[in-house]
Amino acid sequence: MSNTSSPLKVLSIDIGGSHIKATVLDENGAMLVNYSKLETPQPANPENVIATIKKLAEPIDDFNHISVGFPGYVRDSIVKTAPNLDNDAWANYKFGERLTKEFGVPAAVVNDADMQGLGVVSGKGLELVITLGTGFGTALLLDGKLLPHLEVGQSPITRHNSYDAYVGDKAFEAEGKKKWNERMEKVLKVLKTLFNYDTLYIGGGNARELDIKLDKNIKLVTNRDGIKGGARLWAEGQVLQPGKKPSSTK
CATH class of the missing domain: 3.30.420.40 (ATPase, nucleotide binding domain)
Incomplete structure (x- = not known):
């Protein structure tokens, strides 16, 4: 080191x-x-x-x-x-x-999801990042800066299910790809109304299982696309441990 x-x-x-x-x-x-x-x-x-x-x-x-x-x-x-x-x-x-x-x-x-979000967003407007994997991750950024994190995955999407339970890995395995895609279609409609984002990015291991039609302002990204987030986390103005900014950034 x-x-x-x-x-x-x-x-x-x-x-x-x-x-x-x-x-x-x-x-x-x-x-x-x-x-x-x-x-x-x-x-x-x-x-x-x-x-x-x-x-x-x-x-x-x-x-x-x-x-x-x-x-x-x-x-x-x-x-x-x-x-x-x-x-x-x-x-x-x-x-x-x-x-x-x-x-x-x-x-x-x-x-x-916040870290991946930093790596994939364009830095223009209100951008939402979701990750589809074990659970349902979210990150919200405005002009490239992280906004306070919301645990959307733990909030309800139906009377009996959180987002995690509704479209997480266990739901995919239990319901199958077709039913899971139908659920994701509902989720995307809710997110569009809730956030009115400029761009939505979808990542995580299960993003590749999506076969529904996506709006033009929705982009699929991979984990590798989000790699830059680990470096951008240390950029000026992002969420950091207090007093720990590196001297190499301005």
Whole structure:
């Protein structure tokens, strides 16, 4: 790990319900090393997840900042909820602070959809990003700046189902592709009315399963498209652990 006054090199971590991935990015979001991944540990509590991140980072010795995309509600790098991990163990966990102590470099943690959103948006107007995977992730940005995170996935879409339960992995497996697409069609109509966005981006592993007609202002993106978010997180004006902005940005 190098000094924080050096050119920005970000260890970018993506924590998912099934895998944890890692790479290193330069200040423009280009990958300096190939992605590596390990299975998400069980139970997925802070100690086990940190141990897994250490294993992923062990062969990497050249980074000076850390960005983490986390599947839950995060504020100021403090995890509030982790519905698809060991939720109780993560409540009010100072994840960014712990990673800074473990690695000796500034660490920032945001919701995983927020981090992907930073990587894919154009920076023009109101842009909504959704991720379709274990759950239903969302990020909202205005002119390229993250707005306060909303856990839409945990809110109701029907009388008995949250978005997570309605179109998450378990729903896809239980209902099948056709029914799932019908549900997604309903979800997209609701989001269009709710947010009146300029552009909607759809990512996550299940985005490739969509076979419904999409509006012209809806774009499909891949996880690789969102890689730049780990570097852009450290840009001026984004959500960071207080006092931890790198000197290499202006």
